[in-house]
Amino acid sequence: MATIVSPLALECRECRARYPVEPLTICEECFGPLEPAYDLDAIDGVDFRKHVEAGPASLWRYESLLPGGPDVDRVDLGAGSTPLRRAGRLAERLGLESLWIKDDSVNPSNSFKDRVVSVAITMARAFGFEAISCASTGNLANATAAHAAKVGMPCYVFVPDDLERAKILATEAYGAKVVAVNGSYDDVNRLCSEVAEALPWAFVNVNMRPYYAEGSKSLGFEVAEQLGWRLPDHVVVPVASGALMTKVHRAFRELAAIGAVEDGSYRISGAQAEGCSPVAQAFASNADEVRPVKPNTVAKSLAIGNPADGWYAIQTARTTGGVVEACTEAEVLEGVRLLAETEGVFTETAGGVTIAVLKRLVDAGVVKRGEETVALVTGNGYKTVEALEGTIEPSYRVAPDLDEFLSALRT
Ligand SMILES: Cc1ncc(COP(=O)(O)O)c(C=O)c1O
Ligand SMILES: [Zn+2]
Known part of the structure; x- marks a missing residue:
């Protein structure tokens, strides 16, 4: 052992x-x-x-x-052990030979944030904190509230007040107190740093951040295990704070260091949406710092204008030979639909960003046709349905009448 x-x-x-x-x-x-x-x-x-x-x-x-x-x-609500799906139809559409979807949309609260929260709350309890809290772009709110409910700890969740309804409603259903802040995520985060100084609460991504971020490594470990203890050639990761991207890299390095996988080259690329792409912009301009932006994107879960680990995400791309790229806002929704209609996986806007950026990178020849590629799909589409509202209509509208339906079908 x-x-x-x-x-x-x-x-x-x-x-x-x-x-x-x-x-x-x-x-x-x-x-x-x-x-x-x-x-x-x-x-x-x-x-x-x-x-x-x-x-x-x-x-x-x-x-x-x-x-x-x-x-x-x-604290174990069963986060992780999510499917690594071979994505043959999407691969064909994109022009890749070997593509996998790591489907983290099926976690207990339907995003990869269940992983980070499992670790953060475990440590917060061990340290003796009495209440759990977080600054969230939505998915973390759900994950924190769900795990706090599981262990019966009081929970306060701070979010920007323009979040998707499903994310707020579910957080409340888990019994957490939602603090809707009139401001951006970056304002919420600043407020939470101040509250963490004033109250004896464990903010999973503020004063518990070193432990929280480690939970993301489990995504990297799992990909390697599910490939039969092997590293893929290329991983495409959605980027908000940049922690996930950085930690997938660290997971691969640790596995190689202990000899659990053969040490070999792999590339890690980051994905953002144009409406909030401080890391992609810094990467493109070869800047030596990430300049904060004011987010305005349909991918609300990725709307962090001043990303804590943005610089380390750039380092991850540079040292592994990957890139950080942004897609347009329209491409985010195309990405959601492309994944759903080719693979039967309905992701939220963050997953749309991953798929859209993957498509761009294949088209630009950055992701090579023969590279075994893993796209991280980190959240569930049922949480962000309003993003698709108005873009999709029923194909037919008919009375409950066979003839009417058959004639509609012919036209
Ligand atoms: C669905 C989803 N994917 C990816 C991310 C990005 O994670 P990170 O902040 O570690 O870059 C988030 C962050 O909230 C998210 O909600
Ligand atoms: Zn130091």
């Missing part, structure tokens, strides 16, 4: 200074972000794989490389 190691420490991503595993986020030496560090030398790749394969059908099967070892009482 693999040695189970909780993270040894928190480590600064910039200067590598180490800190104890506590609710800390920023390095005191250089203000760099902290992230959990593991003793990778103590984990044997073959043992790790066996341990994973014998584990639960949730992200906790990767416990050796996640915060919250077996000594911690874990």
Whole structure:
């Protein structure tokens, strides 16, 4: 069996200074972000794989490389173990030989955010926080509220007040208190940083951020496991804060470091919508910083104008040979429809962004025809139906009458 190691420490991503595993986020030496560090030398790749394969059908099967070892009482609503779907029809439409859809729209609250929240709430409980909170563009609100309900913790969710109805209604149904803020996500996030200073609450993506972000690694681990412990050639990732993109890269690096997969080259590319594309713009102009923007996009779940991990997302693209690209707002909806009609997977606007950007990258020759490609579909279309409103009408409108229907069918 693999040695189970909780993270040894928190480590600064910039200067590598180490800190104890506590609710800390920023390095005191250089203000760099902290992230959990593991003793990778103590984990044997073959043992790790066996341990994973014998584990639960949730992200906790990767416990050796996640915060919250077996000594911690874990919150498990079953996030993870989502299908990796071979997407033959979409591949053909795009002109690819081998394409997979990692379908995270079928998580417990229907987005990949269930992964990050599982880890964040687990650690928040271990640290003794009494209430759970978050700053959200919608999916995180649902995931936080659902997991807080599962463990009976009070939950306060802060969102911009123009979110899709389904996301607000579901959050309320889970019993959380919704704080609708008259402002953008970036305003919400700023407010939450202040509230986190004032109240003893665990904000999953603010004062729990180092643990929260680690949950995203499980998507990378799962892709590798589902490919038979192999890394794909290219992964396309939707980008809001940039944490997911950064963490897929880290997951692959860790798997290679412990010998659970063969070390080889892979590329990771990021996807944004033009109405909120600070990371894509910085990538395109080869800038040395990400300039904040004011979001105005149909992909509300990706509407972060000042992305915390934007710079690290650019680094991920650069070091792996990927890109960060934006699609138009119209292409977002085309992407949603293209995936639905070719693969039977109805994604939300963030998934539309992934598919639209993938299409652009294939057309531009950036994603090569022969590259085995994985597109991360991270959210569910039933949450953002208003984005399609007015673009789709019933094909026929008839009285309940056979002749009328047959004649409508002929025209
Ligand atoms: C459905 C969906 N996909 C992707 C993302 C991007 O995640 P990140 O903030 O880690 O870049 C989000 C963020 O809210 C999301 O809701
Ligand atoms: Zn530092």
